Structures are given as C-alpha cells and as structure tokens.
Amino acid sequence: MKKMKHLLTLILLLIIASCNYPSQRSKVAAADSAAVSKPKIDIPAFNKDSAYSYVVAQLAFGPRVPGTPAHEKCAEYITVRLKSWCKDVIVQKCRMAAYNGKVLDGKNIIASWKPELKNRIILCSHWESRPWADHDPDPGNRRKPVDAANDGASGVGVLMEAARQFSLKEPSVGIDIVLFDLEDYGPPQDESQGDDKWWGLGSQYWAQNPHKQGYSARYGILLDMVGAPGATFLLEGISQQYAPDIQKKIWDAANRIGYSSFFLYEKGSYVTDDHVFLIKYMNIPVVDLIHLDKTTDSGFYPYWHTTHDNLASIDAATLKAVGQTLLTVAYEEE
Numbered sequence: 262m263k264k265m266k267h268l269l270t271l272i273l274l275l276i277i278a279s280c281n282y283p284s285q286r287s288k289v290a291a292a293d294s295a296a297v298s299k300p301k302i303d304i305p306a307f308n309k310d311s312a313y314s315y316v317v318a319q320l321a322f323g324p325r326v327p328g329t330p331a332h333e334k335c336a337e338y339i340t341v342r343l344k345s346w347c348k349d350v351i352v353q354k355c356r357m358a359a360y361n362g363k364v365l366d367g368k369n370i371i372a373s374w375k376p377e378l379k380n381r382i383i384l385c386s387h388w389e390s391r392p393w394a395d396h397d398p399d400p401g402n403r404r405k406p407v408d409a410a411n412d413g414a415s416g417v418g419v420l421m422e423a424a425r426q427f428s429l430k431e432p433s434v435g436i437d438i439v440l441f442d443l444e445d446y447g448p449p450q451d452e453s454q455g456d457d458k459w460w461g462l463g464s465q466y467w468a469q470n471p472h473k474q475g476y477s478a479r480y481g482i483l484l485d486m487v488g489a490p491g492a493t494f495l496l497e498g499i500s501q502q503y504a505p506d507i508q509k510k511i512w513d514a515a516n517r518i519g520y521s522s523f524f525l526y527e528k529g530s531y532v533t534d535d536h537v538f539l540i541k542y543m544n545i546p547v548v549d550l551i552h553l554d555k556t557t558d559s560g561f562y563p564y565w566h567t568t569h570d571n572l573a574s575i576d577a578a579t580l581k582a583v584g585q586t587l588l589t590v591a592y593e594e595e
C-alpha cells in the first residue's frame with residue numbers, strides 16, 4: 262500500500278513536470294532571443310515616489326517665474342541636489358530680452374557624467390514657470406502665474422530621479438542633463454504675433470553658447486509635460502522629421518517594457534519647443550517627448566497654461582512610465 266502511494270506520487274509529479282515543460286522551454290527560448298537582440302544589462306528601477314517628491318519640492322517655492330525669489334530659490338535647490346549626485350554641475354547664466362523688451366536673467370543648469378566622452382546623450386527639460394495662465398477658462402485667471410507642476414516641474418522631477426540613479430550606477434555613455442530656463446516666457450495669447458522666437462530663450466542661448474567649447478552629443482531627449490494622469494505621448498512632428506530613429510528607439514523601449522498606453526505610435530502636431538533650437542544651432546537630433554492631445558483646442562494636455570496645472574494634476578504613474586523608459590534608453594546605450 263505504501264509503495265502504491267509512492268508510485269502514485271511519482272506519476273503525479275511526472276505529469277506535472279511534463280505539463281510544465283513546454284512553457285518553461287519557450288520562456289527560456291524567448292529569454293535567449295531577447296538576449297541576442299538587446300545587450301544584457303540590469304536597468305535600475307526608477308523610483309516614482311522619489312521623482313514625485315522632487316515635483317512637490319519645486320512647487321513648494323510657488324510659481325518659479327523669472328525675476329521672482331521663487332525662481333532664484335528653486336534654481337539653488339535644483340543645483341544643490343544635482344551637485345549631491347554629480348561632480349560636474351555647471352550653472353550657465355544668460356540675459357535675454359523677452360518679447361515685451363524686459364531683460365530676463367536666466368540660469369541653465371547642466372549636470373554631466375563622464376564629461377570626457379564624446380559618445381554622449383542629452384536629457385533635457387525646462388524648469389521655470391510661465392508667468393501667465395493665458396489659456397485659463399476663467400478670464401480672471403489669465404494674468405496669474407502658473408504653478409507649472411506639469412509644464413516644468415514634471416520633467417525636472419523625472420530628470421532629478423534619473424540623476425540620482427546615475428549617481429548609483431553610471432551608464433556606459435556620457436550623459437548631460439540640461440535644465441533650461443526661460444522656455445515659457447512667450448507672449449500671452451492676446452499679444453502674440455505668431456512669432457516662435459520668443460519661446461525657448463534659455464535653450465536658444467545654450468545651443469549657441471554651449472557650456473563647453475566644441476560641445477556635441479549623439480542625440481537628445483526633451484521632456485515636456487510628462488506628469489499628467491493618463492498622458493498620451495504622440496510622435497511630435499519636428500522630432501519625427503529630424504530624429505525618426507531616436508524617436509522609434511524611445512517608443513519601442515517604452516512599448517517593450519509595458520508602457521504602450523502612454524507611448525502611442527500616432528503622428529502628432531509640430532511643436533516649437535526647446536528641441537527645435539538644439540536641432541537648428543547644434544545640429545543634434547533631439548526628440549520632444551511631449552504630452553499631445555488631439556481632443557483639446559490647444560493640442561496639449563487639458564490644463565496647459567491654466568491655473569489647474571498644479572500638483573493635483575500630477576500622477577506618479579506617468580512619471581514612472583517616462584522615467585523608466587528614459588533609464589532603459591540611457592543604460593542600453595553603448
């Protein structure tokens with residue numbers, strides 16, 4: 262009787278093992294072929310709570326409008342944090358005339374890993390707030406400044422967490438995180454003559470006066486409005502035209518690691534953003550990773566340039582999708 266029981270157990274085990282065999286086998290085969298097409302490296306886990314906390318910290322200063330104490334203090338905050346993760350941090354000052362003749366003092370903040378390498382990539386975003394919520398549905402709000410949780414702080418929050426990850430494990434290629442000032446001082450809607458040159462003043466300066474002589478990079482990724490719940494990143498037109506392969510690399514990485522609901526293979530509009538000036542003056546292909554929405558009048562996310570672009574419109578899940586994708590692209594680069 263005891264022998265019989267053992268025999269039954271053995272048969273049962275064999276049945277289980279044989280059932281399991283094909284699926285294990287195909288898993289191994291799948292892993293093998295993945296290893297052939299992609300380099301085997303451990304990609305660190307992007308911490309979304311950490312990124313979110315950097316967004317909260319920026320917003321605590323109030324709107325970071327050029328010429329205000331909040332702007333000054335936030336530049337100091339970002340610089341101090343970056344210096345804790347990176348030994349090569351440069352603050353580039355610039356004075357730029359705005360559309361209304363006002364002279365603005367700007368600071369581009371640059372953190373570089375492996376600065377000696379020619380083989381490098383740029384990760385960038387703008388950090389300051391727009392002075393006017395000129396697209397607010399309430400006309401009474403249209404001269405108020407924007408908290409710029411999404412349109413400013415989100416990209417910086419993601420890049421600060423990336424910087425923290427780079428401090429723990431350096432990618433193979435050189436990296437420059439470049440945080441632009443004075444991106445969003447373009448004329449309010451009711452004063453606009455449709456001229457694009459008043460946007461991206463900080464990036465226009467850096468692209469024509471890089472922090473290092475003879476500076477170049479293989480490519481760049483610009484983050485703009487990367488924190489709204491359920492954000493949709495469409496294939497922005499200028500990026501598609503000047504950096505199609507980089508754009509595909511980013512979208513493919515995102516889709517491969519599970520973020521297909523955010524990164525859609527759908528053609529989006531053409532946006533005058535910081536990437537345009539890097540393409541134009543530095544001849545570097547740069548992709549704008551930007552939340553585009555065909556259902557809104559602006560073509561951007563619903564709270565764009567409104568007083569609702571505040572902390573309540575930030576979702577750490579979106580920061581994670583963008584941050585993990587960025588880390589994947591950066592660490593897989595060789």
Ligand code: AHN
Pocket residue numbers: 412444445447457460485532533534
């Ligand atoms: C223009 O509206 C011309 N460009 C949008 C670029 C932008 C503003 N990104 C964030 N804020």
Ligand code: ZN
Pocket residue numbers: 391412445566
């Ligand atoms: Zn803006």
